Amino acid sequence: MTELKRRPLPHDFHPPVPSFTVTSEDVKEGAVLRDAQVQSAGNTSPQLRWEGFPAGTKSFAVTCYDPDAPTGSGFWHWVLFDIPASVTELPAGAGSEGFEGLPEGAVHARNDYGSKDFGGAAPPPGDGPHRYVFTVYAVDQEKLGPDADASPAVVGFNLRFHAIGRAQLIGEYEHPKEG
Template sequence: MKAIQILALTASTIVSANSVGFELTSTDIQEGQKMAKTFEFSGFGCDGENVSPQLTWSNIPAGTKSFAITAYDPDAPTGSGWWHWVSFNIPANIASFERGADLQSMGATELASDYGSIGFGGACPPVGHGMHRYQFTVWALPVEKLDLNDKVSAAIAGYTLNSMAIDTAKLTATYNR
């Protein structure tokens, strides 16, 4: 009996090691690496280009009817982090977009970032505050449209996404000034 259990455990480990789940990649940003100034905000004392990075997601989970994209800095000195990007109702036939993409033209809903502006708001950690993490997440959703409007807070959108996502894929880049 033990030999069968060990064999079954070994077989499942091999399958898990060879299968790739829902994945988020980028030609602009890499896991654990510092982002270029291109992706820095323009304002709040920062003078970057405030351009969103290119993103691609693959191995899309079965049942996905739409996507959401978020970018969040858990290291912001606010007590609640900083929402840099919240976009949802991205059609299921879209699995990538180029640098600086206009997601609203693709049919997506974009919320105001914590800067107060609609759409992507780049990195802008306080000078000397150390390295911050920027968590880019794509959310696979089981509905074509979320029952949210463009006036809800990022916290409500985050709560909704966490309550219903089929799966998520994350890419965490860093930035400091």
Template structure:
């Protein structure tokens, strides 16, 4: 009887501690950005294509998602926002490669791409200054408690970040590096 109770306790404890966590992954990205995802401006000659992203185990109550990409090491004093995508419907768990291109219209229906720190909506690939140590690019998916964040295509990344702060249920991130 003790063995049965002990085994049952182990099973229940394992069930509670091994719960699935909200996770962000990419079939396109490893530890460093490749030329396909690097900027095609500011002295960089990449393809400026946003990477494929997918996420699993969104928390209960998720009504939409948002995705951002942020360079924590940009020499600006406040970092640099490369991509801001909000209002992704709650039934969408993946962004196709190239979804950050406004003209290609690959972003999920109903989603909204706001201004990055170049002043344009959509994806801006990494292009750190030459000779600096590798920059950290933090790509984050947010599970939100609202179907619409309330921002526009002209909202700044700072305003969107403020709105995300109060609407976030959970978040998952990847860090990818770039140096040139």
């Protein structure tokens, strides 16, 4: 296993919580991301569906994180929270331009591109495969606390104390070295 694959995931530093199931028509565990989820191709947030979350869930949060980005701190591609507990699926594109299917009340925090939406995979050419960790958090309150101007770190801080369950799906993408 390469050094890239040993970098921790953000919730590795959070207390353990029960897991539940997240599936996607667009992202398959361990498989290469589709062009639709690549910034230069489709830049479209994937369809996600979840089930089996803990009783007491009052809202959900969804993130996409690349722990293998050459930044020293990874790269946040998507930070969405305050998804109502009645919502158990996001259609493809809910986090992308137009926000079709985005549940009322859901809040996008800024990602590391500096925008408040989903930003697709864009690893540097020749940097090897990167993991894209899509995580759905079951949250113990309807409103997590931060607003749309929060950084991913502030949202993560709040999730550390309010997540009561977590589900993840990891896809990969590599941009081959040019020339």
